[in-house]
Amino acid sequence: MRFIDEYRDAEHARSLVRAIARATTRRWTLMEVCGGQTHTIVKYGLDRLLPPELELLHGPGCPVCVTPLEMVDRAHAIAARPDVIFCSFGDMLRVPGTRGDLLRHKAQGGDIRVVYSPLDAVKLAAATPGKRVVFFAIGFETTAPANAMAVWLARRDRIANFSLLVSHVLAPPAITSILQASGNRVQAFLGPGHVCAVMGTQDYEPIARRYRVPIVVTGFEPVDLLEGVLRAVRQLEAGTHTVENQYARVVREAGNAASRKLIDEVFEVCDRSWRGIGTLPASGLRLRPAYRDHDAEHLFEIAAVSAGEPRACISGQILRGEKKPTDCAAFGVACTPETPLGATMVSSEGACSAYYLYRGRDA
Amino acid sequence: MRDPPGCPVPAAGYDHIVLGHGSGGRLAADLLRRVFLPAFDGATLARLEDQATLPIAAGRLAFTTDAFVVRPLFFPGGDIGKLAVHGTINDLAVGGAVPRWLSAAFILEEGLPIADLRRVVASMREACGEAGVELVAGDTKVVERGKGDRVFITTSGIGTVAADRQLSIAGARPGDRLIVSGTLGDHGIAILAARGDLALDTVLASDTQPLADLCHAMLEACPSIRCMRDPTRGGLSSALHELAAASGVSVRIEEAALPVRDEVRGACELLGFDPLYIACEGRLVVAVPPGDADRLLAVMRAHPRAAGAAIVGELTAGHPGRVVLRTRIGGDRIVALLAGEQLPRIC
Numbered sequence: 001m002r003f004i005d006e007y008r009d010a011e012h013a014r015s016l017v018r019a020i021a022r023a024t025t026r027r028w029t030l031m032e033v034c035g036g037q038t039h040t041i042v043k044y045g046l047d048r049l050l051p052p053e054l055e056l057l058h059g060p061g062c063p064v065c066v067t068p069l070e071m072v073d074r075a076h077a078i079a080a081r082p083d084v085i086f087c088s089f090g091d092m093l094r095v096p097g098t099r100g101d102l103l104r105h106k107a108q109g110g111d112i113r114v115v116y117s118p119l120d121a122v123k124l125a126a127a128t129p130g131k132r133v134v135f136f137a138i139g140f141e142t143t144a145p146a147n148a149m150a151v152w153l154a155r156r157d158r159i160a161n162f163s164l165l166v167s168h169v170l171a172p173p174a175i176t177s178i179l180q181a182s183g184n185r186v187q188a189f190l191g192p193g194h195v196c197a198v199m200g201t202q203d204y205e206p207i208a209r210r211y212r213v214p215i216v217v218t219g220f221e222p223v224d225l226l227e228g229v230l231r232a233v234r235q236l237e238a239g240t241h242t243v244e245n246q247y248a249r250v251v252r253e254a255g256n257a258a259s260r261k262l263i264d265e266v267f268e269v270c271d272r273s274w275r276g277i278g279t280l281p282a283s284g285l286r287l288r289p290a291y292r293d294h295d296a297e298h299l300f301e302i303a304a305v306s307a308g309e310p311r312a313c314i315s316g317q318i319l320r321g322e323k324k325p326t327d328c329a330a331f332g333v334a335c336t337p338e339t340p341l342g343a344t345m346v347s348s349e350g351a352c353s354a355y356y357l358y359r360g361r362d363a
Numbered sequence: 364m365r366d367p368p369g370c371p372v373p374a375a376g377y378d379h380i381v382l383g384h385g386s387g388g389r390l391a392a393d394l395l396r397r398v399f400l401p402a403f404d405g406a407t408l409a410r411l412e413d414q415a416t417l418p419i420a421a422g423r424l425a426f427t428t429d430a431f432v433v434r435p436l437f438f439p440g441g442d443i444g445k446l447a448v449h450g451t452i453n454d455l456a457v458g459g460a461v462p463r464w465l466s467a468a469f470i471l472e473e474g475l476p477i478a479d480l481r482r483v484v485a486s487m488r489e490a491c492g493e494a495g496v497e498l499v500a501g502d503t504k505v506v507e508r509g510k511g512d513r514v515f516i517t518t519s520g521i522g523t524v525a526a527d528r529q530l531s532i533a534g535a536r537p538g539d540r541l542i543v544s545g546t547l548g549d550h551g552i553a554i555l556a557a558r559g560d561l562a563l564d565t566v567l568a569s570d571t572q573p574l575a576d577l578c579h580a581m582l583e584a585c586p587s588i589r590c591m592r593d594p595t596r597g598g599l600s601s602a603l604h605e606l607a608a609a610s611g612v613s614v615r616i617e618e619a620a621l622p623v624r625d626e627v628r629g630a631c632e633l634l635g636f637d638p639l640y641i642a643c644e645g646r647l648v649v650a651v652p653p654g655d656a657d658r659l660l661a662v663m664r665a666h667p668r669a670a671g672a673a674i675v676g677e678l679t680a681g682h683p684g685r686v687v688l689r690t691r692i693g694g695d696r697i698v699a700l701l702a703g704e705q706l707p708r709i710c
Contacts, residue, residue, distance in 0.1 A: 048694060336702075
């Protein structure tokens, strides 16, 4: 299959592994930012093909994992209302809130639907005028354009019963917070390919300069990731720290201008709480005041219900790259995909789920 | 045709199912007479006894039951009626049985167009004819609108097993080769596309088909076959896990050897699904001693229902229940049992 098979080619991958081994003379610690990249690495066992000097840490780029508990609880409270049809991407359905997940709320009578695009939720709202249709708009810059388009269309077409519950996050502040943390070990990043497809690569230049870290914007197939690692190692060995674009078949330096314009029209930057990480300044997006009538946070009065996270769960440290899933005592014992304690075990992009799925309980 | 004036409930003339069709009275009899009996014209059913009385053959009987719910009812390559016949026949066939008799129970939702029911029944009749089984017993109930999803069908089946036939999910041994009979995941993706909410434009058809003739040909040519399964819900992964656990072996499969159509791979890439977990309705996975694998593969490929057969892996000792996949680029990974349903990913 074109655009897939050539990036999963065994011979190409082996030659990259050999080149990485030749280029590596010292110990280096790299972080892949995206959960999708983590999954490819674990699914194909790429980390086990690398020389022992190289360590890959798994980053915070799992949109489902970092959606804060209080926002998940808010979503559940809205979804439980009889006048609401609550729409979500499939991944979010199994994320545990304080009182179970959306699948449980659905079984108890909530009208909860998986949609493949937020535009489907807008269509549903137009076709169901007696109901309030709420779409759970989570994710990084990657999902922001489609969510922005949905609310923009709803406003233009006066679909008053459509709203967004927004919990968008931004990648650069997360990378910065990892670099600022005391005890940070990350020396180079494999940058978020799909985020950069939307936003471009310019925002990463000041980070690379200021913290003197190479950032290689990287794709999601095995060959992409091995190429990203090779380029990052070459920079580390040479002592350079620039932004490189490995994923040039998708990412342009300026990103996607139309998408950026739409995001800017609909959203504004705000402080945002990240599950397991805490509140980061200017790290999220919320709807601009002009879109207040479509803002579920504004439309629904929801009392705070959140309790704390389960104590055994170390997903915060995993999302910050401080620990690996196998460092957790609950991994594969109290915490499995059937009974997840934290979002990193739930999401198809979470590091714990990747380890459990592809390496088993004895990972 | 009109009922005589004065009749309080006109028996005929409805073009949708109404609650009265489940009443056990005149409307129910009318439905039986107009829809079911003309389709299933076997002598046993036509006697309309409360039970079918069947001759006992030598050897053993195999007996199985399965319930069918699917949305939409009609999809490229099949419909709920075909699934209901094929599913039960195939469960018998993989045990080495010759399927003989079926029963079918229908739960109909008030408001179902009778034309749709006729289509389903006609399709079941055709499927029974193709597989050489006779439908000998049936029942119909009607539930209020909103209490069902148009049609639910439960079929049970009886087959006869030759005395010397011993197939068991627990019978596989280390060293056995694994053969699948064709492409994986066609049914699941065809259903997903037919629901229409994916904007997937594909010509992909379900793989639903009866496997009894194929199983018979395979067992005749290769009596050393240890066990067979038809991977349905949960896909190949679930079938392999059941086999590995029951036989106390581990399974090794090669990603590059798995037959998967480009349409299925493409849809899976798009949605974040894994073809190993996508449902089939007309495929087999077989464990066979290594010395017989190539011969069995040739027999299967020569059969129209298994032209795409391929050897995909083998069984090894140790780690009972474990399924490991060798990826295209040479790394190993566990194939986990699906936790819940596969949910499309966010991005």
